Amino acid sequence: MEKFALKGIRVADFSLIWAGPYLTMLLAYMGAEVIKVESMAHLDIVRRSPPWADNIFGIDRAGYFNTYNRNKLSISLDLHHAKGVEIAKRLIAISDILVENFTPRVMPSLGLGYEDAKELRPDIIYISLSGYGATGPLRNDICYGGPQMYQSGLASITGYPDGDPAALPVFYGDPVGGLHGAFAVLAALRHRSTTGEGQYIDLSQWETLLAVMPEAIMEYTLNGRLRPRMGAGDDIMAPHGCYRCKGEIKFVAIAVASDEEWRALCQAMGMPELAADDRFSDRFRRWKNQDELDEILEEWTQNHTPYEVMERLQRVGVAATPSLNVQEFVEEPHLIAxxxxxxxxxPEAGKRILPGLPFKLSKTPGQICRHAPLLGGDNDYVYGELLGMAPQEIQGLVEEKVFY
Amino acid sequence: MTNEALSGLRVLEYGNLISAPYCTKLFADLGAEVIKIEDPERGDEARGLGPFAEDTPHPEMSGLFLYLNTNKLGITLNLRSTTGRDIFKELVKQADAFVENNPPKVMEELGLDYESLSQLNPRLVMTSITPFGLTGPYRDYKAHDLHIWQMGGIGYLSTLIYPTVVFTHRHRSRPLRAGGRQADFTAAMHAAVATMTALLAGDAIGSGQQVDLSAQEAVASVGSEAHVPRWTYAGDLEVGERGWIVYPIGLFPCRDGYVNLFCVDDWHWDNLMKLMGNPEWASQEIFKDRFIRGENWQVLEVLLADWFKERSVAEVYQAARRERVPLFPANTVADVLASVHLAERGFFEEIEHPVAGRAKYPGAPYKLSRTPWRVVRPAPLLGEHNEEVYLKRLGFTRQDLVKLRESGVI
Structure with missing residues (x-):
């Protein structure tokens, strides 16, 4: 049976950095043929950023690039060159999907906007993932997935109650844009398969982030209040947080959702009398007195390793897990199992452990079967086989720095 | 011709809180028919979580529930009763996809796991969203949003010394949680992509399949941008120990708020210096390129901070837009709701609900030119569509319905 759900779907991928690439990564893992259009003339900043394999600089040695671009093909093509644009058009004409995440003025100014693309390929599904969307006064402003966390207000609800707004330690705006974009593209593919129609998808990364923070937005639109920052705390659960453990900078996350779990926790800590303590006798009281509760918990957790706490508490039905550092994460027995x-x-970076597929489909699982492409590594296949150019023609365009 | 991308698609949801409901909301908002099944007594737990309209805790007034369940049909059904399970199986026979986020053993104990359901409907796509997946040693472990964030490798990164969080707590902190419930949303988004992929594969392979979505793995995939290659490529256990990679990136206090500066490329720096009037110190060797600035970020931070603290957010942001400097206001949600840009794009959607009243909700996360995202109905009241589904769809009589209700099945 076919292992790849999206086999036969071709994607012309003009996207850079991370939002678009996360989208096309998901499609590539599921078997779409993703052709990444790149150029030395405007090199993806992720190729120019660490971590590099063994800390040695090299545009094919960049760890993040090599993680998010597996299964994709790469062609080198300078779009600032008139001939480059013509060849991009030929690629679009044989593609099902086009993905780009420039500011909205860029692609149309190159003659590669949706209106141009649909002349070349009437049923193309064309998605633009820009910071602010294709319309509106901010549309041509600079934007990145990191600052989006501040601009959306997500940072305003992250961090400590008495501290600054805090961004998440990943540039979360990018994958959130990429994931929503992937869903929209797949939905559009279904529409195309039933009607034969392609379409244009305008995605604003800013708006996709707002779509995943309803607690804060609805708090404001319903009650005119700003949601507070809560550290690792919760609206109703207590205890709920990360507690210091034995060892250097080790933490365990514990959360208690019910009276039953609370009693089980007290037993497991060897403090059954705590269950009867008036300060903590119901959910409301535990939440109200959570600071005191946290101190008591930590006196116990700091004598144990995070894994000891997890095993002991999970056995009695209390949610507890370590907070993993990256080494522990890569060595985590469950993920390995x-x-x-x-x-x-x-070929440049050597053998490295990287994350695998983010979901398991039982019959069309997909597979990560190819390393991230070298810049221009698939020129011969794409220009020669797909676009039918002769070797001399390809060589000539290399010399003219169209393929650069 | 239809103008809904997913019209004709039938999705069943037996979900709770965030992950399964947001996954199926994405389907419902593009035109799929989503039937949400809730336990007659408890309902979706999100009904019990705030924020509540008018600060009134009530199962029909949770803003979280209302947002996550737009466009769905809601029925009550007790899957712990034999009759309830039989009715459920009838619904499964008519469905294209079934999405649930119960602990793995729950569906097995009910006899409603993929093995059983696929026999009734071989074309069914069944998506199970669980904290750790359906296999492996932790499969039955309990975990909430907080734990998944920690087990996906992201939470711990907040303990490191980050120059992105200046002044007030540049020290090791405890692991944080992301604002809201981002581990759950991350799982939901991946589940939606996986489910849609499996549905598209259906025609080619002539069958449905099972989607095993581990929230931990979804978060791990997203988090790898910050952690895994740093370790497996460069052997760095800790971000930030060697200083910042490129600079200036960070949060800077202004007179009346904060701005976030994100100069990752050299031309960003050039524009920033122009914005600041090309101060003399900028030409020093220690600020020569983005990596050297990264090594010397502590020196630079003080110089920049002095400049920002005298100015207002609006003044700096306007100048930055003009000069194309990646500098952004650290907004509150109030600022976002007041955004002229978002208003012009019509992002916030006013939705009227029979009990909770009228309110603005986050709207379309994408605009599809031919098959637009739209709201046709607010979130269902508990059991609101029982008659529609049981009478019209499954052919029960009104009397049956009374009996089913009396016996606690629906």
């Missing part, structure tokens, strides 16, 4: 990690073998 599920076969999550994959060993990538990259």
């Amino acid at each position: 599920r076969g999550f990690w994959v060993e990538d073998d990259h």
Whole structure:
């Protein structure tokens, strides 16, 4: 049976950095043929950013690039060159999907906007993932997935109650845009399969982030209040937080959702009398007195490792897990048991452990079967086989720095 | 011709809180028919979580529930009763996809796991969203949003010394949680992509399939942008120990708020210096390029901070837009709701609900030119569509319905 759900779907991928690439990564894992259009003339900043394999600089040695671009093909093509644009058009004409995440003025100014693309390929599904969307006064402003966390207000509800707004330690605006974009593209593919129609999708990363923070937005639109920052706390659960453990900078996350769990926790800590303590006798009281509660919990957790706490508490039905540092994460027995990690073998970067597929489909699982492309590594296949150019023609365009 | 991308698609949801409901909301908002099944007594737990309209805790007034369940049909059904399970199986026979986020053993104990349901409907796509997946040693472990964030490798990164959080707590902190419930949303978004992929594959392979969505793995995939390659490529256990990679990136206090500066490329820096009137110190060797600035970020931070603290957010932001400097206001949600840009794009959607009243909700996360995102109905009241589904769809009589209600099945 076919292992790849999206086999036969071709994607012309003009996207850079991370939002668009996360989208096309998901499609590529599921078997779409993703052709990444790149150029030395305007090199993706992720190729120019660390971590580099063994800390040695190289545009094919960049760890993040090599993570998010596996299964994709790369062509080098300078779109500032008139001939480059013509060749991009030929690629679009044989593609099902076009993905780009420039500011909205860029693609139309190159003659590669949706209106142009649909002349070349009437049923194309064309998605623009820009910071602010294709319309509105901010549309041509600079934007990145990191600052989006501040601009959306997500940072305003992250961090400590008495501290500054805090961004999440990942540039979360990018994958959130990419994931919503992937869903929209797949929905549009279904529409195309039933009607034969392609379409244009305008996605604003800012808006996709707002779509995943309803607690804060509805608090404001319903009650005119700003949601507070809560550290690792919760609206109703207590205890709920990360507690210091034995060892250097080790933490365990514990949350209690019911009286039953609370009694089980007290037993497991060897403090059954605590269950009867008036300060903590129901959910409301525990929440109200959570600071005191946290101190008591930590006196116990700091004598144990995070894994000891997890095992002891999970056995009695209390939610507890370590807070993993990256080494522990990569060595995590559960993820290993599920076969999550994959060993990538990259011609420049060598063998490295990288994350695997983010979901398991039982019949069309997909597979990560190819390392991230070298810049222009698939020129021969795309220009020669797909676009039918002769070797001399390709060579000539290399010399003219169209393929650069 | 239809103008809804997913019209004709039938999705069943037996979900709770965030992950399954947001996954199926994405389907419902593009035109799929989503039937949400709730327990007659308890309902979706999100009904019990705030924020509540008018600060009134009431199962029909939770803003969280209202947002997550737009456009769905809501029925009550007790899957713990034999009759309830039989009715559920009838619904499964008519469905294209079934999305649930119960602990793995719950569906097995009910006899409603993929093995059983696929026999009734071989074309069914069944998506199970669980904290750790359906296999492996932790499969039955309990975990909430907080834990998934920690087990996906992201939470711990907040303990490191981050120059992005200046002044007030540049020290090791405890692991944080992301604002709201981002681990749950991350799982939901991946589940929606996976489910849609499986549905598209259906025609080619002539069958449905099972989607095993581990929230931990979804968060791990998103978090790898910050952690895994840093370790497996460069051997760095800790971000920030060697200083910042490129600079200036960070949060800077102004007179009346904060701005976030994000100069990752050299031309950003050039524009920033122009904005600041090309101060003399900028030409020093220690600020020569983005990496050297990263090594010397502590020196630079003080110089920049002095400049920002004298100015207002609006003044700096306006100048930054003009000069194309990546500098952004650190907004509150109030600022976002007041945004002229978002208003012009019509992002916030006014929705009228029979009990909770009228309110603004986050609207379309994408604009599809031919098959637009739209709201046709607010979130369902508990059991609101029982008659529609049981009478019209499954052919029960009104008397049956009374009996089913009396016996606690619906």
